[in-house]
Amino acid sequence: MSFASTTNQVQGPAIHVQGLEKSYKQLQVLRGVDFEVARGSIFALLGSNGAGKTTVVRILATLLRADTGTARVNGFDVAKQAAGVRESISLTGQFAAVDGILNGRENLVLVARLRHLKDPGAIADDLLARFSLTEAGTRRVATYSGGMRRRLDIAMSLIGNPSVIFLDEPTAGLDPEARIEVWQAVKKLAEGGTTVLLTTQYLDEAEQLADRIAILHQGRIIVNGTLAELKALLPPAQAEYVEKQPSLEDVFFAVVGEAGEDDPNGDTDKGSQDRLTMSTKK
Ligand SMILES: Nc1ncnc2c1ncn2[C@@H]1O[C@H](COP(=O)(O)OP(=O)(O)O)[C@@H](O)[C@H]1O
Ligand SMILES: [Mg+2]
Numbered sequence: 001m002s003f004a005s006t007t008n009q010v011q012g013p014a015i016h017v018q019g020l021e022k023s024y025k026q027l028q029v030l031r032g033v034d035f036e037v038a039r040g041s042i043f044a045l046l047g048s049n050g051a052g053k054t055t056v057v058r059i060l061a062t063l064l065r066a067d068t069g070t071a072r073v074n075g076f077d078v079a080k081q082a083a084g085v086r087e088s089i090s091l092t093g094q095f096a097a098v099d100g101i102l103n104g105r106e107n108l109v110l111v112a113r114l115r116h117l118k119d120p121g122a123i124a125d126d127l128l129a130r131f132s133l134t135e136a137g138t139r140r141v142a143t144y145s146g147g148m149r150r151r152l153d154i155a156m157s158l159i160g161n162p163s164v165i166f167l168d169e170p171t172a173g174l175d176p177e178a179r180i181e182v183w184q185a186v187k188k189l190a191e192g193g194t195t196v197l198l199t200t201q202y203l204d205e206a207e208q209l210a211d212r213i214a215i216l217h218q219g220r221i222i223v224n225g226t227l228a229e230l231k232a233l234l235p236p237a238q239a240e241y242v243e244k245q246p247s248l249e250d251v252f253f254a255v256v257g258e259a260g261e262d263d264p265n266g267d268t269d270k271g272s273q274d275r276l277t278m279s280t281k282k
Helices: 052-061 084-088 104-114 119-132 147-159 174-189 203-209 227-231 248-262 270-279
Strands: 016-023 027-037 042-046 068-073 089-092 164-168 194-202 212-217 220-225
Touching: 016 052, 016 270, 027 042, 027 052, 027 068, 027 212, 027 220, 042 052, 042 089, 042 174, 052 068, 052 089, 052 164, 068 119, 084 089, 084 227, 089 147, 089 270, 104 119, 119 147, 119 248, 147 164, 147 174, 174 203, 203 248, 212 227, 220 227
Parallel strands: 042 194, 042 212, 089 164, 164 194
Antiparallel strands: 016 027, 016 068, 212 220
16 A cells, blocks of 8 residues: 555645634633644644543544634644544544454455455555454454554554645553553554644653643643653753653653642742752762
8 A cells, every 4th residue: 555645735734723722611721732743753742641641632632623723734724624634644542443244354344445445455465464363353343352453553544645644642552562562553554644633641652652741730731852852851860860761751740740839739840950959869
């Protein structure tokens, strides 16, 4: 399968988000979210449970309207050019869309047929090979491991060559081995030129996969950068101790703690200071 996109490629970043705000009744979830995702890169939106990650993804996928702000995906405005956005994207992750009674290959062929693509069999075989599922292709999906199912799910979402793929917590609930399998599949996607926006609450997932990481906290992106840039936010380890690079976890708690300063519940800032001190003295 060739990776020339079937959708109009528009110049500029694959995703551009500016001033996005969204409330559910009284609950203000997004308070002005801004970020960009370069084409062919992996971008991780990192945040705790309830931070608003799925809300961002649903807005970008045209499933939900923002209250204010603009977002463009593949050059198309999510509010005004929803059809263009939908042709450019696929969304997968939290809901396994695969059918357990069919085998892996049949699932892929079915979706290719539904999309009226030429030669569904060849498309299916190519995707099975790319996701190391050729052997498993003739087995009923009901017999697959969690990692195999998720890989098949990602493979299915690639049918039709979307130029942007949204993976909403792609490894939630998977065991460590399955997570690594999915990570490898995601890396291959980006190598093939697909832009990947993934959401995760796992710091190691962002650390392993992402070209850039943005931390969504209390409705805003409080940090956005490469892993190296994020690590550089913390003071370097002191010389009299064995040097330890700060992990993304150290950075996360330091910046989340700082942003929580105006939190009415209190002393998150002090907590972060303790952690910051600890992490730089190790
Ligand atoms: N349809 C909805 N109606 C009301 N509240 C919602 C709805 N969807 C999400 N929320 C709330 O908005 C917040 C953010 O949710 P979500 O975007 O799903 O976060 P995340 O994906 O980061 O866990 C949560 O507090 C959640 O309970
Ligand atoms: Mg979510």
